[in-house]
Amino acid sequence: MEANSVVLSSCYSTSYPSYSAASPLSNFSTLAIPSSYSSLQSAKPHLIFNHYHFPKSPRFFLTCSGGPTPNRTPLLRPPSALVFHDDQLIENSASSLAPSSSSSATDILPKIDKSGRFCSPRAARELALLILYASCLEGSDPVRLLEKRINARREPGYGFVKELLMEYNHMSFGGPPVTVTTVEEADELLLQDQKESEIEAEVLSAPPKLVYSKLILRFTRKLLVAVVEKWDNHVLVIDKVAPCNWKNEPAGRILELSILHLAMSEISVLGTRHQIVINEAVDLAKRFCDGAAPRIINGCLRTFVNDLKGTSKLEASS
Template sequence: MAACHRACRMISYAACLEGADVVRLFDRRISARREPGYVFDKACVLNYNHMSFGGGPLEVGTEEEAEKLMSQNEKDSANAPPKLVYNNFVLRLAREILVAVASGWDKHVDIINKITPQNWKDEPVARILELCILHIAMAEMKSKGTPHKIVINEAVDLAKRFCDGGAPRVINGCLRTFVKDHMNIDTSQPAPAESKA
């Protein structure tokens, strides 16, 4: 499960940076071909505009302009990190979660806006990774029905590995609030003990 969450985190983060759809980006990364002897071009990545996700959606007047923008997006994505390499089960599960992330994005943005601390709202660009972790966790609980304790633990573990010192505690609190207020599950009660027959 941890590998699946890492793949989802990586793709969600990259999609936010690129302003791309998470599922299309995932599919593109999975099918990316690397030739033998491939060398990652660091200079090319440094020229990539990592802030291209800023602002509202782009509007174009013609199909030609839209194609030009899509073509540029494809070129920029070629400079992104290398192909995902995971087993088929992990890839299938990650794609299912990313589909849920994409379909629940707008609703989860509203919820996240209500449950995150003000300082995260004041600096959303600095909190992209943390917000991606929240989106992934919420989507997994809602769509896959994964027990909330497992999802919260995975989210907190991701935050411990990839975010600053206070993020794990905030993510834990936000997800517990989400479970209590939006999934009608009481998180204060201990899990019932399993009977041993």
């Protein structure tokens, strides 16, 4: 490499190089972090607490391998009380609109409906991840947190620029390191990344009713209800399939574990085809996580699906 070359590393997401304060996830969950966590530390800057405080509610405690599972108390109404009447509509939308990892960039740009709001299942999965992440930080019920965000009053004078939705890209993750030959080119790339981060922060922190269609908000709620319904079971599954370092440091892997919970719940409860769900989960990991997370999540989910098929065959034969 020439001496005057400048290398910019874009490991999976150039928009979030080190989970800085400009990260959409950090902005989204700012209000959800209790003040008691402010003096604690974590392996990632945006997780300002350690696993001894994660989280306050036993139901949202991620067990470590070999450790006892705490007694859990139900925090929600029975899932049967949260049934929707447009299941088929949402399922069809999820199957037909969810893009695969092989889609081109133009195919997976955000889909906007006639009202100027996101209407793709990918937007619902992303919103569900943000809500689940924030609920884990504060130890709250994700379904109620979603409803709280949806029904929150807007600040006087608040205005949201809907044109930002057209510039928002759900697939804003990078690839190999980018090499430039001048400082000017490096500065231009950094400015572009900063602009994308500002757009993402503005969109993801806006009131959900201004950003997402009613169909997508209902689908998001269905995803979170499914997560709550299967949480305890999937904690045990994750304890078997996840790598030891994830289980030993759950506070540093909330994003990755949340993606696993969302994907497993969508497959087992909502019945979405596992090929679609795994592709979507891997893309979420590429977008919001770092390192080998996408590959590990892919492997964990494929193991989960194979075990699920084996269990179904065993039940059918008996």
